Amino acid sequence: MTGTPADLLDEMTRLRARTRADRHAYVPPLLLFGVLVLLAPLWSDGGPPRFGVAGVWFGSPLQLYWLVAVVGGFLATAGWYLLRGTRSGVRTPIRPYLAIGLVGVVAISFGFPVVESFAYRVERSPYAQPSFTIPVAGAALLALGGVLALRSRLGSRGARGAATAAAMVFGLVALAMLDLRFAPVRPYAPLVTIALGLIGLAWLERSKVLGVISGCFAAAALLANLYNMQHVFFHLGVFARYEGEATMAFTNTLVPGLVLLAGGGVAWCLERRARA
Template identity: 25%
Template sequence: MTRRVRSAQRGTWFPLLLLGALTLGGILVGRFTFKVEAVSCPAGDAAASSGCTLITQGSPVYWTLGLALAYAATAFFYIRRSRNRGVGTPVRPYILTGIALVGLVAATTFWSIRQGMVQPGDTVDLWGLHLDPASGVTMFLERLTGPAAAVGLPLLVLSWVERSRALLLLTVVYLAIELVPLTDGWAGIPVTSPWSALPRFGVPGLLLLLGALGFGLAELPGKRTRS
């Protein structure tokens, strides 16, 4: 009976579908926000004679608004599903964790924007902490304060409330991809290309969509009844 109730409560495919689509959408956002501009080179830079360029890409508004809407839609989906099936829903910890972390990540992102672009030789200002940009700890924190926190950590909570080992495994793989990113240029797309965001968002996005497909097939009415 406990397994049947948990099976009726689950809807893992839906948040994975939304998050996967949102992640893949980041490719198009990166393409259309790609910008290259000439900037003055810092003193003593070897490239000063040929000039320096600054590449910017992405939109924090897209991720903040998109993730907030995704968590709101997930809450609506689980509540409606629980009412239709006459069972409770354990999704509240997942939604609250997701919204809290989205707010934290958004605040950190806008704080970084407010501080301006880090110049060569300067430190990174992270909430008053002045960190070495070349440090491994700094790079790890920059990767952590992104999709790893806003998507991966809430998925860990969801795997706990749904008692799903499969989702836990999927989330661990997702976090590994986000926290230990693939080397730039491995897909043959240089960082100077407008499509440079394709491998960065394509791999985790496809992972989430494949997870949504797998959980969706596992939650079909026939399979759920047999379980």
């Protein structure tokens, strides 16, 4: 005997929720990036850069750590999604996510060392002032959104590839403006790269939960670049006003890292409930 229409509708709703839960695989990446962010202060008190090219110095411990963390985190996420998709039979496309990671790696590999090597000149340059960086970054983000919206309507593979390349250029321009504005003072631009990757992943997953978590992390990442959180800990009586680079890095990465860990825990509970 078949069930009533209401029973069939409830069963379809449960199956749909279980399918979405099986497709979603973002809990491990959230936890991984949360741990990587919290470990960053361990490399903030290292020695000088290892080598220089044309006056640009590369290879400080923090630069190398962020490079390894972003590259390793994005590749580990991609590998996890491929493995999870093979097991479940439902795979989320990850090429756009890897494109965001590539742009972020280029920005960290080149923009970060350039800005740090010429920090004094950059701070005095009119191109590092908010009157320049904010409008250019805003225009680049608008252009990025327009290209991504247009890409979904393109039919040929060549046109989609050109749109993807243009989107990566606009994304690199936006991250370059962030480097120009903030890197001489606080080297936390890689947090924004991670945030953009998670926002892109939320869009690919069509996940409101990941979207909320990514938005909260993006806000925390911007806060780390805009404001020195050590002042908050100083007024709370936890640290002195300045206790070295490691302490400053710890206070500025603590909130973003905890947001990811807490978000991963909440997402895990919600997915477990959906599969029940």
